[in-house]
Amino acid sequence: MDVGDIDVADIHVGYGGLMPFVGRQEQLRALKEWWEGPDARPALVWGRRRVGKTALLQEFASDKRVVFHTGGNRTPRRELAEFSHRAAHAARSPMRDLRTRPFGNWDEAFDHLGREARDEPLLLVLDEFPEMIGQAPELEGVLRAFLDHSHGQTGLRIVLCGSAVRTMQAIQEYRAPLYGRFDLTMQLHPFRPHEAAEMLSGLTPPDRALVYGILGGMPLYLSWWRQELPVEDNLRRLACRPDARMIREGDLVLATEAGQGAHLAATLQAIADGCTKHNEIADAIGADPTRTLNDLLALRLVERLQPVTESARTRRKVYRITDNFLAFYLGTLSRVMPEIDRGLGETVLPVLTASLDDHMGDAWEEAFRDHLRLRAPEIGPEVVAIGPWWRGDGQHQIDAVALSGRSRTPILVGEAKWSRKVNAGRIRAELAAKAAQLTDDPGELRYAVCARESVTDADAEVMCVTAADIFAPRPS
Numbered sequence: 001m002d003v004g005d006i007d008v009a010d011i012h013v014g015y016g017g018l019m020p021f022v023g024r025q026e027q028l029r030a031l032k033e034w035w036e037g038p039d040a041r042p043a044l045v046w047g048r049r050r051v052g053k054t055a056l057l058q059e060f061a062s063d064k065r066v067v068f069h070t071g072g073n074r075t076p077r078r079e080l081a082e083f084s085h086r087a088a089h090a091a092r093s094p095m096r097d098l099r100t101r102p103f104g105n106w107d108e109a110f111d112h113l114g115r116e117a118r119d120e121p122l123l124l125v126l127d128e129f130p131e132m133i134g135q136a137p138e139l140e141g142v143l144r145a146f147l148d149h150s151h152g153q154t155g156l157r158i159v160l161c162g163s164a165v166r167t168m169q170a171i172q173e174y175r176a177p178l179y180g181r182f183d184l185t186m187q188l189h190p191f192r193p194h195e196a197a198e199m200l201s202g203l204t205p206p207d208r209a210l211v212y213g214i215l216g217g218m219p220l221y222l223s224w225w226r227q228e229l230p231v232e233d234n235l236r237r238l239a240c241r242p243d244a245r246m247i248r249e250g251d252l253v254l255a256t257e258a259g260q261g262a263h264l265a266a267t268l269q270a271i272a273d274g275c276t277k278h279n280e281i282a283d284a285i286g287a288d289p290t291r292t293l294n295d296l297l298a299l300r301l302v303e304r305l306q307p308v309t310e311s312a313r314t315r316r317k318v319y320r321i322t323d324n325f326l327a328f329y330l331g332t333l334s335r336v337m338p339e340i341d342r343g344l345g346e347t348v349l350p351v352l353t354a355s356l357d358d359h360m361g362d363a364w365e366e367a368f369r370d371h372l373r374l375r376a377p378e379i380g381p382e383v384v385a386i387g388p389w390w391r392g393d394g395q396h397q398i399d400a401v402a403l404s405g406r407s408r409t410p411i412l413v414g415e416a417k418w419s420r421k422v423n424a425g426r427i428r429a430e431l432a433a434k435a436a437q438l439t440d441d442p443g444e445l446r447y448a449v450c451a452r453e454s455v456t457d458a459d460a461e462v463m464c465v466t467a468a469d470i471f472a473p474r475p476s
Contacts, residue, residue, distance in 0.1 A: 023199075044182045050218045055219065128163065200225070213363035307389045309401070327362070
């Protein structure tokens with residue numbers, strides 16, 4: 001790819017600065033397979049802001065002739081002029097100078113690039129596509145017409161990318177102009193713990209776990225953490241000033257992701273405050289939260305938890321915020337934010353640091369369950385589910401239960417403690433007592449015990465898990 005194919009101002013090295021691109025190997029392989037397919041129809045890539053969509057596509061495009069255009073909520077004329085400027089770098093026709101004669105409409109633009117790609121493949125990335133169709137609603141229909149009449153006649157490969165999750169999902173729905181015209185659809189999610197580890201390679205595994213618990217799996221957020229500095233200095237930089245990055249970003253997330261419904265932000269705050277049941281949330285926001293919760297579930301900002309042994313129809317459901325960053329912002333950080341706003345960030349810092357262990361409980365348990373899912377083949381045959389379990393009265397809670405086969409038989413129970421060291425013998429005895437409420441024969445179960453640094457007094461049958469296991473990068 002010529003350096004001129006993308007303006008320097010549009011290049012984001014890695015995920016937000018000088019950090020190199022890491023992870024997303026499965027997604028890169030899927031894009032490569034799509035690119036090499038004969039007569040490939042468009043690809044659709046979407047996900048929340050900051051999740052790394054643009055970085056992924058720039059990495060994919062690094063060895064290709066490419067037109068990389070980002071929609072900017074411009075007027076239709078300005079959008080076409082900007083698009084023409086981008087296309088001028090890759091278009092090689094001597095018959096037209098796109099800098100002096102920009103495209104007049106989108107039909108003309110697609111037809112021109114289609115001709116440019118007849119002899120040599122050309123990648124067209126339309127980033128923030130929802131902003132483009134917001135100003136030019138006809139664009140979807142124009143693109144559909146181009147795809148229908150040019151199929152098999154051009155090497156133009158088109159990627160549509162966007163952060164407006166609802167709009168990107170609507171593009172794929174029946175009756176939408178582009179319905180059925182995508183050969184690849186890809187939703188990007190935040191990094192899982194073992195993926196985040198690649199961005200935190202300069203930290204010890206326990207510190208990787210802590211940073212992941214605070215910032216979550218958004219690549220950009222992880223790039224903010226200066227790995228040569230201690231935790232306190234990073235929190236001072238990122239959270240303890242009125243204009244600190246975490247505070248500004250938290251406000252932005254609520255204004256963008258959660259700002260599209262009257263009760264979304266209030267519902268998130270209620271869950272962060274400990275209102276995890278449907279009726280508790282309803283009381284907190286003063287309205288029926290059903291629709292709001294469904295919206296938050298679709299955005300993957302919230303997840304619905306239930307005892308893993310029960311069906312989706314169970315009434316024993318609770319809600320938790322899935323994004324560790326958002327949970328930290330709305331929970332631990334929000335409690336001291338008024339004082340930070342008044343200039344007390346330096347004196348609040350020790351309180352914020354002392355609150356980290358309390359914050360880490362849910363994040364650590366979910367990281368443990370995620371790790372067990374990765375190791376499902378080691379746990380037993382036909383593992384069909386791994387999740388938390390608790391009895392009807394809320395007692396005898398177990399952090400992780402693995403079920404096997406069509407009968408969904410429990411085969412493993414596990415406990416995660418956000419402690420530096422735990423005694424496996426004691427934890428196993430406690431688990432066995434709880435498991436007696438789960439199965440008639442707890443002696444047949446396998447046991448897993450998780451701690452930050454070490455698990456002691458474990459027999460050969462106990463699966464011992466530490467941060468070094470959970471936050472170890474896995475082979476691609």
